[in-house]
Amino acid sequence: MECKWSLVTKGHGNDKGSENKVVTIGDTKLPILHHTKSQRVQTESEREVPNNIIAPARKVVRRDYIKNFEVYPTVKFCKRVHCGLMEEMSRSTASKSKTEAYLWINSGPFKSFNELDKSNVPIVKAMESMASQRIARISAHLRPPNSQMEERCGLKRADCRAKGGAPGFKVAILGAAGGIGQPLAMLMKMNPLVSVLHLYDVVNAPGVTADISHMDTGAVVRGFLGQPQLESALTGMDLVIIPAGVPRKPGMTRDDLFKINAGIVRTLCEGVAKCCPNAIVNLISNPVNSTVPIAAEVFKKAGTYDPKRLLGVTMLDVVRANTFVAEVLGLDPREVDVPVVGGHAGVTILPLLSKVKPPSSFTPEETEYLTKRIQDGGTEVVQAKAGAGSATLSMAYAAVKFADACLRGLRGDAGVVECAFVASEVTELPFFATKVRLGRRGAEEVYQLGPLNEYERVGLEKAKKELAESIQKGISFIRK
Numbered sequence: 001m002e003c004k005w006s007l008v009t010k011g012h013g014n015d016k017g018s019e020n021k022v023v024t025i026g027d028t029k030l031p032i033l034h035h036t037k038s039q040r041v042q043t044e045s046e047r048e049v050p051n052n053i054i055a056p057a058r059k060v061v062r063r064d065y066i067k068n069f070e071v072y073p074t075v076k077f078c079k080r081v082h083c084g085l086m087e088e089m090s091r092s093t094a095s096k097s098k099t100e101a102y103l104w105i106n107s108g109p110f111k112s113f114n115e116l117d118k119s120n121v122p123i124v125k126a127m128e129s130m131a132s133q134r135i136a137r138i139s140a141h142l143r144p145p146n147s148q149m150e151e152r153c154g155l156k157r158a159d160c161r162a163k164g165g166a167p168g169f170k171v172a173i174l175g176a177a178g179g180i181g182q183p184l185a186m187l188m189k190m191n192p193l194v195s196v197l198h199l200y201d202v203v204n205a206p207g208v209t210a211d212i213s214h215m216d217t218g219a220v221v222r223g224f225l226g227q228p229q230l231e232s233a234l235t236g237m238d239l240v241i242i243p244a245g246v247p248r249k250p251g252m253t254r255d256d257l258f259k260i261n262a263g264i265v266r267t268l269c270e271g272v273a274k275c276c277p278n279a280i281v282n283l284i285s286n287p288v289n290s291t292v293p294i295a296a297e298v299f300k301k302a303g304t305y306d307p308k309r310l311l312g313v314t315m316l317d318v319v320r321a322n323t324f325v326a327e328v329l330g331l332d333p334r335e336v337d338v339p340v341v342g343g344h345a346g347v348t349i350l351p352l353l354s355k356v357k358p359p360s361s362f363t364p365e366e367t368e369y370l371t372k373r374i375q376d377g378g379t380e381v382v383q384a385k386a387g388a389g390s391a392t393l394s395m396a397y398a399a400v401k402f403a404d405a406c407l408r409g410l411r412g413d414a415g416v417v418e419c420a421f422v423a424s425e426v427t428e429l430p431f432f433a434t435k436v437r438l439g440r441r442g443a444e445e446v447y448q449l450g451p452l453n454e455y456e457r458v459g460l461e462k463a464k465k466e467l468a469e470s471i472q473k474g475i476s477f478i479r480k
């Protein structure tokens with residue numbers, strides 16, 4: 001396309017790379033006319049160019065430039081054209097850091113952008129489209145969707161942003177090198193709400209971190225190995241996900257599992273209380289029915305306990321319930337929503353089939369089959385893996401689904417509701433899993449069970465009995 005314009009760059013003497021180059025915008029090639037500082041030929045004419053298209057920033061590291069440019073008062077159209085130009089300039093020239101560019105009509109400096117508009121519509125359109133994309137990116141960066149949250153929950157967007165990283169939240173995974181930890185870390189690295197991802201473990205954290213850090217997604221990944229690095233791993237985190245511990249193996253009693261994991265959870269939660277007391281904690285380590293009360297006691301001792309911020313992850317039970325119920329109903333699991341209440345072990349897992357969405361009815365045989373299969377889902381995987389661990393991949397998926405919901409809540413999204421094991425007044429027990437509404441301060445609302453059918457009422461009584469013991473066991477572990 002014939003070009004009526006040239007680009008004039010206002011160089012600073014050493015950005016030679018842009019000399020005699022051409023910038024392609026849309027399908028038009030624009031020659032670049034280069035002027036070093038000493039050759040500033042257009043000083044006179046420059047005054048005639050509206051102020052608002054001359055870049056205000058002299059120090060042009062690209063991101064700084066964008067920021068300065070954004071706060072500078074600009075006419076919308078000029079801003080669009082100018083952003084489009086800068087995008088192309090930085091792509092096409094060797095000089096990425098110091099170039100300022102503005103558009104010049106070959107016949108002389110223009111006085112108004114209206115002339116530009118008329119003189120070459122396709123190029124303006126192409127630049128506008130590039131500029132719109134860029135402005136959207138800049139706006140998302142500078143003005144996150146909910147800036148009020150900064151005041152309410154002490155989260156500062158600026159602190160969430162890492163150099164080279166995306167805007168978002170800081171997340172730590174404790175036990176990141178394990179069977180759950182690794183796929184969980186990978187999936188969190190893919191989550192656009194995460195800007196910084198800290199991977200902590202007592203073994204192999206550097207390897208997992210190096211591996212995951214090569215993924216070309218926004219989050220910046222850092223690894224931390226062993227107890228001496230726990231505090232660095234936790235400082236400043238918004239969300240801490242804990243899958244650290246040992247999984248259940250065939251022949252292992254719940255008590256064996258409890259003894260090992262209770263100590264691990266205590267140590268890690270002491271670190272949370274010290275380094276990021278305002279973080280939301282997603283506790284995965286089993287037995288969740290006891291580890292959540294343990295964490296609560298640790299936080300109480302430290303004076304940092306906020307019941308809304310401590311959530312036991314029961315999402316895998318919901319994920320399994322959705323899948324198994326969808327199989328029976330012949331539906332896509334993504335269309336099915338099964339509330340699972342109570343706790344996260346055996347009979348404490350209580351799927352409420354009377355409240356399945358879309359509304360469905362089940363025969364007594366189907367109810368019995370589904371309830372048992374959901375309750376024994378963990379054992380199904382443990383047995384199939386035959387000594388090689390418990391559910392890891394589906395658990396990582398479920399953990400990320402839940403963590404993502406927590407982050408959306410933190411961001412201030414409305415209507416984020418998931419099941420979790422939390423401090424509760426729904427029953428006489430101090431902790432219970434039900435649907436909760438996730439918000440800026442964690443589990444902001446705990447929903448009641450609503451009317452239950454006879455089968456569910458019987459199941460609830462059994463669940464409460466076992467839950468009471470597990471909760472007490474957790475509390476006693478710390479208070480003893």
Ligand SMILES: NC(=O)c1ccc[n+]([C@@H]2O[C@H](COP(=O)([O-])OP(=O)(O)OC[C@H]3O[C@@H](n4cnc5c(N)ncnc54)[C@H](O)[C@@H]3O)[C@@H](O)[C@H]2O)c1
Nearest residue numbers: 175177178179180201202243244245246247284285286316
């Ligand atoms: N909530 C759920 O729905 C659910 C589902 C499945 C498994 N789990 C539980 O998740 C936990 C992890 O399971 P897994 O299969 O990943 O086990 P795993 O043994 O593969 O991984 C556990 C990781 O934790 C690390 N670890 C041990 N002690 C630690 C400490 N003090 N600090 C930091 N990291 C430590 C280990 O080095 C290991 O990398 C188990 O307790 C398991 O029972 C929970």
